[in-house]
Each structure stands twice: as C-alpha cells, then as structure tokens.
Amino acid sequence: MSSPVLWYATRATGLVALVLLTATTVLGVLTANRSATVRWPGFSVQDLHRRLSVTAMAFLACHILTSVLDSYVHIGWTAIVVPFASSYKRLWVGLGSVGIDLLLAVAVTSHLRHKIRAGTWRAVHWLAYLSWPVALSHAFGMGTDMRQGWVIALTVSCMAAVIGAALWRISLAARRKGHALALIPVQRRPRGVPVKHISAQP
Amino acid sequence: MPTATSIASATSATKTGAPDTDTDAHAPVVADRATLLGGWRAGRSADLRSHLAHHGPPPLPGPGDSSWPGRFVATIEASGLTGRGGASFPSSIKLRLAASARPRPTLVVNAMEGEPASAKDRILLSCVPHLVLDGAELAACVLGAERIVVCVVHDQRATFDNIVRAVTERAGTALAPVPVEVRCAPGRYVAGEESALVSWLNSGPGAPGWRPDKGVALKIGRGAALVHNAETLGHMALIARYGPMSFRDAGGADSPGTALVTVSGGVAHPGVYEIAMGTTLGDVIAMARPTEAVMAVLTGGFGGGWVSDAALGTPYTPRALGAVGGAVGPGVLVVLPRRACGIAETARLARYMAGESAGQCGPCVFGLPALAQDLERLAAGSPDPGALARLGAHIAAVDGRGACRHPDGVARMVRSALSVFSDDVAAHTAGRPCAAVHGPSVLPPTIWAHGEPTP
Amino acid sequence: MNAVIKVNPIACTAYGYCAELLPELVTLDEWGYPVVDGSPVPAHLLDLARRAARECPRRAFVLARAPER
Numbered sequence: 001m002s003s004p005v006l007w008y009a010t011r012a013t014g015l016v017a018l019v020l021l022t023a024t025t026v027l028g029v030l031t032a033n034r035s036a037t038v039r040w041p042g043f044s045v046q047d048l049h050r051r052l053s054v055t056a057m058a059f060l061a062c063h064i065l066t067s068v069l070d071s072y073v074h075i076g077w078t079a080i081v082v083p084f085a086s087s088y089k090r091l092w093v094g095l096g097s098v099g100i101d102l103l104l105a106v107a108v109t110s111h112l113r114h115k116i117r118a119g120t121w122r123a124v125h126w127l128a129y130l131s132w133p134v135a136l137s138h139a140f141g142m143g144t145d146m147r148q149g150w151v152i153a154l155t156v157s158c159m160a161a162v163i164g165a166a167l168w169r170i171s172l173a174a175r176r177k178g179h180a181l182a183l184i185p186v187q188r189r190p191r192g193v194p195v196k197h198i199s200a201q202p
Numbered sequence: 203m204p205t206a207t208s209i210a211s212a213t214s215a216t217k218t219g220a221p222d223t224d225t226d227a228h229a230p231v232v233a234d235r236a237t238l239l240g241g242w243r244a245g246r247s248a249d250l251r252s253h254l255a256h257h258g259p260p261p262l263p264g265p266g267d268s269s270w271p272g273r274f275v276a277t278i279e280a281s282g283l284t285g286r287g288g289a290s291f292p293s294s295i296k297l298r299l300a301a302s303a304r305p306r307p308t309l310v311v312n313a314m315e316g317e318p319a320s321a322k323d324r325i326l327l328s329c330v331p332h333l334v335l336d337g338a339e340l341a342a343c344v345l346g347a348e349r350i351v352v353c354v355v356h357d358q359r360a361t362f363d364n365i366v367r368a369v370t371e372r373a374g375t376a377l378a379p380v381p382v383e384v385r386c387a388p389g390r391y392v393a394g395e396e397s398a399l400v401s402w403l404n405s406g407p408g409a410p411g412w413r414p415d416k417g418v419a420l421k422i423g424r425g426a427a428l429v430h431n432a433e434t435l436g437h438m439a440l441i442a443r444y445g446p447m448s449f450r451d452a453g454g455a456d457s458p459g460t461a462l463v464t465v466s467g468g469v470a471h472p473g474v475y476e477i478a479m480g481t482t483l484g485d486v487i488a489m490a491r492p493t494e495a496v497m498a499v500l501t502g503g504f505g506g507g508w509v510s511d512a513a514l515g516t517p518y519t520p521r522a523l524g525a526v527g528g529a530v531g532p533g534v535l536v537v538l539p540r541r542a543c544g545i546a547e548t549a550r551l552a553r554y555m556a557g558e559s560a561g562q563c564g565p566c567v568f569g570l571p572a573l574a575q576d577l578e579r580l581a582a583g584s585p586d587p588g589a590l591a592r593l594g595a596h597i598a599a600v601d602g603r604g605a606c607r608h609p610d611g612v613a614r615m616v617r618s619a620l621s622v623f624s625d626d627v628a629a630h631t632a633g634r635p636c637a638a639v640h641g642p643s644v645l646p647p648t649i650w651a652h653g654e655p656t657p
Numbered sequence: 658m659n660a661v662i663k664v665n666p667i668a669c670t671a672y673g674y675c676a677e678l679l680p681e682l683v684t685l686d687e688w689g690y691p692v693v694d695g696s697p698v699p700a701h702l703l704d705l706a707r708r709a710a711r712e713c714p715r716r717a718f719v720l721a722r723a724p725e726r
Contacts, residue, residue: 569686
C-alpha cells in the first residue's frame with residue numbers, strides 16, 4: 001500500500017530513533033565512565049541506558065516496517081538486513097541496513113552478555129560507535145527532511161552530543177592507561193555527595 | 203644471594219660426581235638413603251643407573267592390582283607427608299580427593315619455583331630427578347593419570363636439560379608406565395600457583411583463577427589436572443620404598459620428615475639444605491654460617507613472615523613458625539644481619555611483590571603499590587605521625603581481597619615486619635631512619651628487574 | 658535459605674552498583690572495589706542482594722549458599 005501516512009511515519013520514527021539513540025549513547029558513556037551521584041546512582045543510569053536502547057530499537061523497527069510496507073518506493077524485505085540490496089537509493093538505504101546490522105549485533109550480544117566472553121561483548125558493543133557515522137550518512141543521504149532548518153539543527157545537536165560523549169570516554173580511558181583495559185578504577189569521585197554516603201531508600 | 207653459583211656448583215657436582223661442600227656442609231640426622239639429597243651428597247651422579255643402584259626400583263603397581271592405590275594412599279597418610287610447595291596441605295588427603303574417578307586426569311609436577319630466594323626445586327631436578335619422576339609415576343598410578351607434565355621455568359636452561367635427560371633415560375621402560383612431557387612456562391612470581399599453572403597449560407594467560415570452592419578440580423582440556431610440588435613427589439618416592447616410618451624417623455609427631463630449605467642472605471654458605479622438620483630455626487641457619495649477628499630471618503618466602511632473633515629457638519614447623527608470625531612456605535629463609543635495615547628490605551620486597559601482581563584484581567593492583575609506597579616513605583624516614591595508620595589501612599585493604607593468596611602473603615609479611623622491627627619503625631616515624639637504609643640489600647638480585655637498584 | 662555474598666575479584670571492575678543497592682552490607686574501598694565480610698545476608702535484605710547480583714554488569718557479585726557449620 002502507499003500512503004503519505006506511511007511516509008511521514010518513516011521519517012518521524014527515524015528522527016525519534018535518532019534522538020533516542022543519542023540519549024542511549026550518552027547514557028552508555030556515563031555508565032562506562034562510572035559517573036554516579038546520590039540522585040542518579042550508577043545502577044539506575046545503566047538501567048535507563050538499557051531501557052532507552054530497547055525503546056530506540058522499537059522505533060527503529062517501526063521506521064523499517066513503514067518504509068518497507070510503503071509501496072511508493074520499492075524496498076524489499078531482504079534489504080533490511082542485507083546492505084545495498086534495495087533498488088531505491090541503493091547507497092543510502094544500504095547504509096541504513098549496515099546500521100541495523102551493527103545495532104542488531106549489539107542488541108543480541110547484550111542480551112546474551114553473561115553467556116559470552118567479556119572481551120567479545122565489549123568489542124561488539126564498541127561497534128555501536130561505528131553505527132553513528134553510518135546512521136547519520138543514511139539520514140543525510142535519504143535527504144527528505146534535511147532541507148528543513150530544525151531537522152538540521154536536531155541532527156547536528158545529536159552529532160555534537162555523541163561526539164562529545166565519545167571524546168570524554170576516550171580521554172578518561174587514556175588517563176587510565178597502564179592497567180588492564182578491563183580494570184577501570186573509580187578514580188573520580190562523583191559530583192555531589194560521594195557515593196559511599198548513599199543511604200538506602202526504604 | 204649467589205643462587206646461580208649454588209646451582210652451578212650443584213650441577214657440576216652432578217656431572218663430576220664429587221660432592222659440593224658449598225651447598226650443604228651438614229650431615230643429615232636421618233639415614234642418608236631415606237633422604238632426598240643423601241645419595242647425591244654421597245657423590246652419586248644423577249643418572250638412572252646410579253639412582254637404581256642407590257635406591258632400587260620404585261615399587262610401581264603390577265598390572266590389575268586394584269587395591270594398590272588405596273594401600274599407597276594409606277602409606278602416605280601414615281607417613282604424615284604434607285605438601286612442600288607452600289601450603290603444607292596433607293598429601294594423602296589431596297591424593298584421596300583427586301583419586302575419585304574423573305575423566306583422563308593429568309598429573310602436573312610443579313617445579314616452577316616462583317620464589318626468587320628459593321632454589322630447591324631446581325636442585326631436585328638437577329641432582330635427583332629420578333626421585334621426583336619416581337614419585338610422579340607413583341602418584342600418576344594412584345590417580346589413573348594418562349600423562350605427566352613437568353613444568354619448569356623457561357629461562358632455567360640447565361634444569362630443563364637435566365630433567366629432559368632424566369625423562370629420556372626412563373622413557374619406554376617399565377619405570378615410566380605413564381608418559382612424561384616437560385614444559386617450560388614463563389617465570390613470573392605467581393606463575394607457579396596451581397590455577398595459574400593450569401591456566402597456562404590450557405594455553406591461557408597463566409594468571410591465577412578465582413576458586414571460591416577448592417574442592418572443584420582444575421581442568422586441562424576436558425580432563426582433571428592435579429598439581430603436586432616436585433619435592434613432595436620426591437618424598438612420596440622415598441616413602442613408597444622405605445616405608446612411612448622412615449619418613450617419621452626425622453621431624454616431630456605433627457610435622458614429620460625432612461624438608462629442603464634454601465638459606466640465603468647474610469650467610470657464608472647460601473644454598474639448599476635438607477633438614478629434619480622441627481629443627482630449631484637457629485640451628486637451620488647455623489648450617490649456612492651467618493656472617494655476623496642475625497637481626498631477623500624472613501621465613502616462608504617473600505609472602506611469608508619475618509621472625510626476630512629472639513625467636514630463633516622456634517622449631518621449623520608450620521604451626522610453630524605460624525605462631526611467631528612466620529611461615530614454612532616453600533622452604534625459604536633469608537637471613538637479615540644486624541647491620542641491615544629491616545624496613546628498607548621490607549619496602550623492597552613489597553615493591554617487588556607489587557610488580558608481580560597478575561593485574562587482575564583491583565585491591566591487589568592498587569593496594570600493593572600503595573603499600574610499597576607507604577613502606578618506602580617509612581624507610582626514607584621523613585617524620586609522619588599518620589604513617590602507621592595508613593599502613594594498617596592498606597594492609598587491611600589488600601588482605602584476603604584478591605583471587606589468589608598473593609596479597610595475603612604481602613599483608614602477612616608486612617605485618618610481621620611492623621612487629622619484628624617495631625623499634626626501627628618508631629625511630630623511622632620520628633624522623634630518624636637508620637644509616638643502613640641506603641646500604642646493600644641481602645635479597646636476591648633477580649628482584650631488581652622490578653624495583654630500583656640500591657642507591 | 659542462608660546466603661552469603663561473594664565477590665569475584667577478577668571479574669569486578671569497580672562499577673559500584675552493589676554498594677549503591679546494598680550499602681548496609683557492602684562498602685567500597687578507596688579504589689572503588691567492594692568490601693564484604695562474608696557473613697550471612699539478613700532475610701530482609703535478601704531481595705536487594707539478589708537485585709545487586711543481577712545488576713552487576715560483570716556478574717562479579719554472587720550470592721552463594723552459606724557453608725554448613
């Protein structure tokens with residue numbers, strides 16, 4: 001079927017997924033950097049990171065579904081996971097497929113986190129960073145809304161947030177060099193009240 | 203400590219057949235035959251013919267003798283043999299626990315000797331390798347092992363050559379019902395720890411594992427791995443031949459038998475000595491002829507404990523030494539002369555041990571260097587009223603908080619230092635360090651790879 | 658069920674969630690690693706202890722059956 005609703009839904013869910021994935025990435029970096037305060041303990045930041053990632057995947061699923069179901073342009077089902085298999089805008093849709101493949105790998109390994117080796121989980125999880133340039137190229141390349149000022153502003157803010165988070169992550173990891181990569185000590189006291197003063201909530 | 207010279211002279215003695223007075227000048231208190239080094243001391247060489255002439259063949263089981271394993275374990279139990287690798291665990295219990303049927307076990311002979319101040323396993327493999335191999339074959343028959351792996355450190359070329367020669371001599375004969383292979387592992391301090399060694403044999407990183415339940419067997423591939431120290435197996439070979447009472451002839455009721463001890467430090471004759479358990483500490487170090495008045499002795503290795511000169515009458519047994527803050531460990535005694543600074547030596551030990559952490563557990567990775575730094579500051583002697591409190595906090599922070607016993611050993615060693623050298627500690631914290639702080643160390647020079655050399 | 662807390666020191670990388678969830682039983686040392694004393698977990702904290710074990714990103718925090726005395 002073809003309907004402008006499907007087309008609007010594709011674009012809208014795509015943008016929402018972008019925002020959610022930005023938030024997920026920033027929260028992930030906060031988790032890895034061991035940032036924690038009394039109001040936002042580490043376990044809750046991790047929990048939020050996980051839940052937002054699931055929500056983001058849900059919106060991505062809608063984004064893909066609506067784009068495939070929309071018969072105005074032809075994107076086959078296989079093109080969802082097989083990159084560059086679509087006849088419509090082969091390159092840009094293909095990049096979207098690459099992004100989905102990467103995020104699927106991250107999702108599956110995270111679901112099976114404790115059944116696989118810690119090093120494997122970690123290596124695949126870092127692929128999430130790789131999915132960013134892929135997804136952003138997909139967004140710019142598909143182009144529909146990219147002429148609108150607010151969309152450009154939104155996308156650029158998301159880019160800035162992710163780049164900033166990634167730089168923060170790298171700088172902290174570099175400062176902790178000299179120990180095994182898996183060993184990340186809590187050298188920074190969290191902002192606000194030190195972690196050990198947290199009292200249990202009844 | 204001129205460990206290298208002792209080994210070299212011991213090895214050359216093996217080749218020429220002449221006894222080396224440098225390594226042990228003291229007659230053993232038991233019949234030479236039933237001791238580990240007795241035959242070698244009498245001038246016998248290390249080859250198979252000499253070994254069989256001196257001891258006769260090992261009492262390996264005949265085919266289909268199903269009651270033999272039980273009888274052998276009972277013999278070991280009657281002898282009271284405990285492990286000589288450091289833990290002093292009753293060997294019969296270890297054999298019995300391991301003998302319950304498991305698929306394709308491997309017997310690992312641990313001659314890794316991670317302690318820099320220890321040379322006994324090298325001496326054993328060079329001077330009486332066939333005793334160790336006899337013991338390994340006997341233990342392998344008890345366990346139904348399908349192979350024996352002898353592990354030595356890869357840069358000890360002479361030891362490796364000697365043991366390979368011995369293994370080759372026996373290969374294919376009735377003396378080797380279970381095939382033996384020799385492997386060379388990297389020689390870090392913790393590499394000889396059981397789970398670390400098995401991890402390396404499994405092509406892993408050679409770092410200790412977390413074993414909350416020691417009853418669960420280590421594994422190589424699919425089969426169980428059972429690790430015994432080389433000296434323990436040597437004793438098993440003697441007990442199997444001469445009976446449990448020959449072992450009990452020496453030593454006391456709760457700590458029978460002989461043991462190999464490496465004495466070093468401020469002594470004229472450093473080297474490996476075979477002593478009867480229960481000999482007083484003073485008598486043991488007297489064998490090595492201390493060059494001057496003794497201030498303290500480091501017992502049990504770098505992760506053992508200091509014992510003061512006032513306690514030199516302590517019998518050399520795990521219980522008695524433990525009661526005065528020391529340990530038997532893998533049979534290491536480093537004699538500290540009166541002119542040295544105990545705190546400076548303790549600081550050097552702590553810095554070495556910090557560098558030897560496997561780097562897996564936070565409290566060890568961060569706590570041991572913090573402890574070393576506290577001790578270095580204490581040794582330097584700037585007045586610091588909070589030094590002892592900080593030291594105590596760091597000791598508590600590392601003790602028992604790693605996966606293996608490495609930080610525990612350091613905690614014990616430092617605690618004993620604070621007790622034994624309490625007068626010096628008081629002087630140092632008041633800002634009056636001893637002059638000997640900058641003097642030469644009595645510790646083996648191999649540890650300087652990690653620490654800074656003596657200024 | 659008598660449970661004790663065990664921390665796998667090799668797996669632990671000082672996330673600190675256990676101390677956040679269970680400050681009555683877990684404190685952090687100066688480097689952020691958990692200090693537990695090995696005594697049995699009181700019944701009213703058992704649920705929190707189970708949650709801490711679930712939330713640990715490295716599964717280093719485990720609840721084990723207390724050894725029979």
